[in-house]
Amino acid sequence: MTFKLVNILKKTINEGQYGTVEFTFKTMKPWKRKGNNPTWFVYFNDLELVDGEYLNGGNSMIYLVGDGEELSVNPKYFDYYSRDNKGRVLLNVLKKDNPHIADKLFGNNSNGTATPKTIRQALQIAFEDNWISSDDIYSPGVRNIHTIGEKAGTDESWSVVNFFDTKREVQNKINEKWRKEGNGDFVYWLADVFKNDEQFINELINIQWRSISNGYKNELKVSEKLSNKLGGKSQFFPPGSKMDRYKGIDMIINGKTYQIKPSSSVKEQDGTYIVNTYGMSNRYKEKDIDYIAYGNDNGDIYVFPNKNYDAKGHTQVEHYDSPEIY
Numbered sequence: 001m002t003f004k005l006v007n008i009l010k011k012t013i014n015e016g017q018y019g020t021v022e023f024t025f026k027t028m029k030p031w032k033r034k035g036n037n038p039t040w041f042v043y044f045n046d047l048e049l050v051d052g053e054y055l056n057g058g059n060s061m062i063y064l065v066g067d068g069e070e071l072s073v074n075p076k077y078f079d080y081y082s083r084d085n086k087g088r089v090l091l092n093v094l095k096k097d098n099p100h101i102a103d104k105l106f107g108n109n110s111n112g113t114a115t116p117k118t119i120r121q122a123l124q125i126a127f128e129d130n131w132i133s134s135d136d137i138y139s140p141g142v143r144n145i146h147t148i149g150e151k152a153g154t155d156e157s158w159s160v161v162n163f164f165d166t167k168r169e170v171q172n173k174i175n176e177k178w179r180k181e182g183n184g185d186f187v188y189w190l191a192d193v194f195k196n197d198e199q200f201i202n203e204l205i206n207i208q209w210r211s212i213s214n215g216y217k218n219e220l221k222v223s224e225k226l227s228n229k230l231g232g233k234s235q236f237f238p239p240g241s242k243m244d245r246y247k248g249i250d251m252i253i254n255g256k257t258y259q260i261k262p263s264s265s266v267k268e269q270d271g272t273y274i275v276n277t278y279g280m281s282n283r284y285k286e287k288d289i290d291y292i293a294y295g296n297d298n299g300d301i302y303v304f305p306n307k308n309y310d311a312k313g314h315t316q317v318e319h320y321d322s323p324e325i326y
């Protein structure tokens with residue numbers, strides 16, 4: 001229905017010779033201009049003029065077609081950068097004639113609920129200068145601000161905030177704050193909170209760090225000890241790496257892959273090894289992982305084959321094969 005109405009409007013205006021112009025675009029992306037009065041824009045990339053003649057300030061209507069959208073824009077608010085084949089529009093202006101566009105850019109956030117998706121969207125907006133796109137080694141995420149290294153005393157640049165989408169307690173805190181203080185678009189609001197509410201984001205970071213600190217420190221200790229004990233060629237995959245985040249592989253030693261977990265206790269009972277841990281899952285058996293290595297506070301490491309076990313929830317595992325102990 002929207003496309004039909006826009007096409008009728010275009011036809012009517014063109015017949016009246018008011019000078020409309022149509023561009024196609026490949027992608028559109030929101031951007032926040034910094035300063036005393038931060039302003040949101042939407043950038044349209046890879047513009048191609050397909051109908052009419054662009055007259056700076058002289059057209060009656062601008063149409064932008066692409067990514068499944070056909071948008072109408074008042075030329076007064078359209079900035080065209082012909083050299084870069086880009087254009088931009090104030091987001092608030094674009095929303096007046098195209099009210100669905102915020103949902104297109106950020107998802108439907110009218111219910112104001114923190115989800116992994118909305119948290120990642122808000123992080124990318126809030127920390128745009130520290131958001132690093134994926135490459136051959138690393139997944140996309142925030143780096144060089146609120147880092148793991150700052151907490152652990154290492155040079156690790158991966159940010160603690162990247163884990164916000166995994167922690168229910170963090171999500172509940174965000175939802176509680178939204179119910180008390182939130183207004184407008186949820187993602188915009190949350191991005192502003194992440195950027196400007198230092199007390200609140202530090203509270204979230206402390207909650208998240210308590211959750212991941214033992215696991216991170218355990219991975220460092222276990223990887224170092226196993227590398228020294230087994231010798232040969234080894235490679236450790238730090239937080240944020242694709243191997244760790246998507247494949248569940250924390251390290252490779254002599255061509256064998258390892259997932260590293262913390263353990264508070266390992267007990268043998270009638271040939272079954274009962275391991276108390278956290279973050280464990282039967283789904284690891286579906287991945288290209290050779291061994292599960294559990295490290296404890298005493299410095300012992302129990303290495304089990306990644307098979308023949310049953311994870312009882314995320315905190316206890318029954319292994320039916322004997323481990324190698326280091």
